[in-house]
Amino acid sequence: MKLTIKYFASIREKLGMAQEIVDIDATQITIDGLRNRLMERGPNAAEALDIQRPVRVAVNHEMVANNFVVRQDSEIAFFPPVTGG
Template structure:
């Protein structure tokens, strides 16, 4: 499956890129599995996307839970939590 990944704010800074296209193995079917797959790259990937970090996700510009199924050609965006006041 081929996806476009986008990273915002501190995630973008930590990874040193704002977007990329990836080809995923067949066993990566959800955003949670995608996130785990990306942490396996090691280094900054393991640190920035670690499972203990709170990260928001969007699939095709809709905020979703990590349990949502991925779709061929989809855009998956990762955001740090946002605070305001």
């Protein structure tokens, strides 16, 4: 299944890319499952997408929980929580 993945803020900086298209060998996968697969790609990915790190996720422009099931041709966005002041 092909997915478009976008990275924002510190996650983008750590990974050195803003967007990529990945091909996952599954018909569906949860956000946690996707994060785990992406983290396996190396130490920068493991640090940027660590499950213990607060990371917000949107699928097709809607905020979702970590157990949300992603399907073919979805757009997934990973970004750290925004703080302001």
